[in-house]
Amino acid sequence: MIRLYDHELSGNCYKVRLLLSLLGEQYERVPVDLHPIRENRTAWFLALNPHGQVPVLDDSGFVLCESNAILVYLASRPGVPDQWYPRNDVQALGRTARWLEFATRLSGIISAARNHDLMQEQADIGALRSKARSLLRVLDEHLWFTEQAGRGWLAGEAPGVADVACFPWVMLSGEGGIDRLPWPAIARWTDRVKRLPGFVPMSGVFPASPGL
Amino acid sequence: MNRWFAVARGTEVPRRHVGHYLLLGQELAVWRSDSGAINAWENRCPHRGVRLTLGSCEGEELRCRYHAWRFASVSGQCTLIPAHPGQKPASTVRVRVFAAVEHDGFIWVNLAQGESPTAPTRVAHVLDSTRSIFVDAPLYAVRETLLDGYPVDSTASRLAVWSKDAYCLSAGNPDHAALVTFLLQPVTDFQTVIHGALHTTVEETARLARLRRHNAAMGTVRDEAERRAAAATGGGATA
Numbered sequence: 349m350i351r352l353y354d355h356e357l358s359g360n361c362y363k364v365r366l367l368l369s370l371l372g373e374q375y376e377r378v379p380v381d382l383h384p385i386r387e388n389r390t391a392w393f394l395a396l397n398p399h400g401q402v403p404v405l406d407d408s409g410f411v412l413c414e415s416n417a418i419l420v421y422l423a424s425r426p427g428v429p430d431q432w433y434p435r436n437d438v439q440a441l442g443r444t445a446r447w448l449e450f451a452t453r454l455s456g457i458i459s460a461a462r463n464h465d466l467m468q469e470q471a472d473i474g475a476l477r478s479k480a481r482s483l484l485r486v487l488d489e490h491l492w493f494t495e496q497a498g499r500g501w502l503a504g505e506a507p508g509v510a511d512v513a514c515f516p517w518v519m520l521s522g523e524g525g526i527d528r529l530p531w532p533a534i535a536r537w538t539d540r541v542k543r544l545p546g547f548v549p550m551s552g553v554f555p556a557s558p559g560l
Numbered sequence: 561m562n563r564w565f566a567v568a569r570g571t572e573v574p575r576r577h578v579g580h581y582l583l584l585g586q587e588l589a590v591w592r593s594d595s596g597a598i599n600a601w602e603n604r605c606p607h608r609g610v611r612l613t614l615g616s617c618e619g620e621e622l623r624c625r626y627h628a629w630r631f632a633s634v635s636g637q638c639t640l641i642p643a644h645p646g647q648k649p650a651s652t653v654r655v656r657v658f659a660a661v662e663h664d665g666f667i668w669v670n671l672a673q674g675e676s677p678t679a680p681t682r683v684a685h686v687l688d689s690t691r692s693i694f695v696d697a698p699l700y701a702v703r704e705t706l707l708d709g710y711p712v713d714s715t716a717s718r719l720a721v722w723s724k725d726a727y728c729l730s731a732g733n734p735d736h737a738a739l740v741t742f743l744l745q746p747v748t749d750f751q752t753v754i755h756g757a758l759h760t761t762v763e764e765t766a767r768l769a770r771l772r773r774h775n776a777a778m779g780t781v782r783d784e785a786e787r788r789a790a791a792a793t794g795g796g797a798t799a
Contacts, residue, residue, distance in 0.1 A: 489775065492691045496768060529580055530694035530753075532572055539577050554625055557616035559576050560594070 350375035353396065353404040355382050359455060359462075359516040360415035361403040362550045367419050367512045369548040371428060383467075416448045419509040431506035443503040447510035454483050454517040461524025473525070480526045487514070488531035495533060500540050507544055515541045519553045562672035564681045565727065566743040566755045567600070569689050570662045578622065580613040582747045583669055587611070588658070590667060593633035594619040600660035600669040601636055605629065606653055622655075631655050665689050666743065666755060681728075683741050683757050688767070690740075690756035690774040695782045697789035699744055702752045703729065705785040706742060712777035732759075740774070750789070754778055 350368070354361045354377045368375050380402050381387040388400045397404045397413040404411065405418045412418050423432035434440035457480050464471040494500065503510040518534060528534060541547065542556035549555050567581045568590060579590040580603065587603035589612040603611050605624040614625040621630040621639060629649075630640040636655035641647065659670040659677045664686045670677040695702055703726075709718025710731040719731040719739065727746070730738035738759055745753040756778060762770050 489691070493768065493772070493775075496771060529582060532568065532579060532581075532692075535580065536572070536574065536577060554614060554616075557576055557618050557623070 349408055351378055351406040352376070353378045353380050353393070353402055353406070355380055355402045357551060358382070358402055359459060359520050360401075362516040362553070363415045363451075363513055364403045364405065364418050364422070365550070366515065366548060367422055367432070367509065370507075370512065370544055370546040371422065371432070372546055373422070416451065416509075416513055419513055420448075423509050431504070432508050434504055434508060437504070440504040440508075444508055444510045447502045448513050450483070450487070451510070451513035451517065454480070454487075454514060457483065458517045458521050458524050458526065461526060462520055465525055466523060476524070477526050480521060480524070481530075484518070484521070484526070484528065484531050484534065487518070488533045491537045492533040495536070500537065502537075507541070511537075511541055516550070516553070523552060562670065562675060562678050563727075564661075564668040564670045564677070565745050566666040566681075567669050567745055567753075568667045569692065569755070570665055570667055573598070573667055576617045576619075578613050578615065578617050580611075581669075582751075584671060584746050585748050586658075586671055588669065589613045589615075589622070590660070590669070591617050591622060593617075595633075597633045598660045598662050598667055599633055599636075600658045600667070601631075602656035602658070604656075606638070606655055612655065629653075665757065683728075683743070685759050686741075686757040687761045688758040688771075690758065690771060690778060692745075692756070693754045693775075693778040693782050694747070695752045695754060695785050696750065697752060697782075697785040698750050699727070699746045699752045701785045701789040701792070702744060702754060702781070705781050705788060706731075706754075710740065710777060711780050712740075712773055752785075754781065 350373060352364055352375055380393060387393060388402060394400055396411060399413060403415055403418060404413045412421055420433055424435060430436060434444060457476050460471050461473060461476040461480060463469040464473050499505060501507050501511055518538060521528060539556050543559045565583055567583055568579060573579045573590055573592050575592050575594055581588045581590050589601045589603045591599050601612060603613055605612055607629050608626055610624060610626040612622055612624060615623050620633045623630050628642045629638055632639050636657040638649035638653035641649055661668050661680050664683045668680055706721050706729050710721050711718045720734050721729050721731045722734060723729050727744045729742045732739035741757040743755040747753055756774060
């Protein structure tokens, strides 16, 4: 039985919910109230994850924190198609690791900008938006050339954990005042993600109409 | 302004996608109906003002995200108000639409209202096109930078660039035909997109490498134009 310690508005929790749904997994959601009561700083939660952060996965007693680690674990279990974490293709695996690193950079910057705009947290918002812009430019360029080569996904021929890891933070960038208008190749990729069977939205992320 | 501007490569607005673009400060929702009609609409639902780019393309209609009102391709006329399904929406309930056409590999938009648009701009002999580059600099800074030469393929010698009109420049050897045509899209007073049409072909195996060289060269132009624009405004960041 999979249990996810979860917060609806967390982009990193959404990553995990999205992959679980794409894989067709049943799971139990345990909401952790981050605001205002900071349940993530309570003794019971810190015993689960000493970093005091959601998400945390509990798969029949195997407990794992850090969203990218959870994605890799979930996608590597027996019976899950290879495409999600391409462990038998070293180049695709390397590219996957590269875009997981990218997702970490993106989430650090966009979550700080979003917390500034939504939660009034202190930040050098101009510097954050400028860094986000540089990262999104790299992503747009990569996706444009990927399309030109006849592919549609970040790390390989098929969608994988790299796409799932980056998608939430791209979609939430607007909540940090980061404009996606300059990046049309990113917009087309987000449509492709939204049309994957099993796609689920979150607050502020809308589904797409059915594709052709 | 009664003038046509390229806003996107045609292949970059696939069916069932609602593209978000800006032209002269006008926000646009650009989409292609299933039957192939190109739409460039004011990005604003006439009901409650929500961006139509948040909505979805349903084939021959665009559906607003907020109250699911539906608007018909080409006319922008509201076809269904789900809260009043038995009532025919008034003919005045329609999205503001702009003239849009697709040719020479690009989608062109004319913002002129209340007058017939002039004949569309044509770019002869387009065989491929580069990745369009978003520049945080006004159009004049992009033009000036391009006119200094286009640094593709060689850092030592740049291709000559000449102006065809205010929004269109060509690069190549002036004694011969142009190799590249740059179409400048004024996004806002301080942002510009450079579209690049290529007039020669290469083998498919060399195509991606060539597109990457142009992307790098246009990136160099972008960086220089942004540097000049920042210097012109006293070193401060634009916007």
